[in-house]
Amino acid sequence: MIxxxxxxxxxxxxxxxxxxxxxxxxxDYSATTxxxxxxxxxxxxxxxxxxxxxxxxxxxxxxxxxxxxVCESSNGGEVCLYNTTNFTGAVYDTLYSKSEYTGTYYGTNxxxxxxxxxxxxxxxxxxxxxxxxxxxxxxxxxxxxxxKHSWEFMGFNNxxxxxxxxxxxxxxx
Ligand SMILES: [Ca+2]
Ligand SMILES: [Ca+2]
Numbered sequence: 001m002i003x004x005x006x007x008x009x010x011x012x013x014x015x016x017x018x019x020x021x022x023x024x025x026x027x028d029y030s031a032t033t034x035x036x037x038x039x040x041x042x043x044x045x046x047x048x049x050x051x052x053x054x055x056x057x058x059x060x061x062x063x064x065x066x067x068x069x070v071c072e073s074s075n076g077g078e079v080c081l082y083n084t085t086n087f088t089g090a091v092y093d094t095l096y097s098k099s100e101y102t103g104t105y106y107g108t109n110x111x112x113x114x115x116x117x118x119x120x121x122x123x124x125x126x127x128x129x130x131x132x133x134x135x136x137x138x139x140x141x142x143x144x145x146x147x148k149h150s151w152e153f154m155g156f157n158n159x160x161x162x163x164x165x166x167x168x169x170x171x172x173x
Pocket of ligand 1: 065066067068069070071072078093094
């Protein structure tokens with residue numbers, strides 16, 4: 001709206017003083033409309049710049065995303081393993097499928113193999129399947145995108161030994 005005012009003032013300068021008391025001419029109206037349009041364009045530009053900044057921020061987190069002790073939805077979304085039943089405490093957070101549970105919960109010496117009690121799939125639209133054995137074998141159960149499950153109450157406590165995102169072509173069908 002500041003732009004509209006500036007354009008209108010600029011137009012008035014070229015008129016005689018009497019013109020101030022006339023109804024706004026079509027020219028004035030057009031100038032105002034144009035000003036609003038310019039303001040909108042500026043708003044869109046600002047939104048684009050913000051979007052770029054946000055993207056850059058996500059890119060900046062990429063290196064620290066997987067296995068940093070924080071269960072995150074950025075970069076496609078992690079799957080997070082907990083050895084507690086309520087998604088708290090130490091976590092193994094990863095963006096990737098894992099064919100063998102060789103790791104430990106972040107910041108601990110506790111192995112993840114056969115100790116997972118709850119999981120959170122933070123990928124909003126990709127199923128992850130957990131398996132009772134390495135290499136995506138043994139008993140399997142899927143967890144849909146965005147869901148949290150406490151496996152203690154579902155008969156899968158302390159059994160998982162691998163997991164695979166369905167987007168991974170090497171996962172079993
Ligand atoms: Ca993380
Ligand atoms: Ca197992």
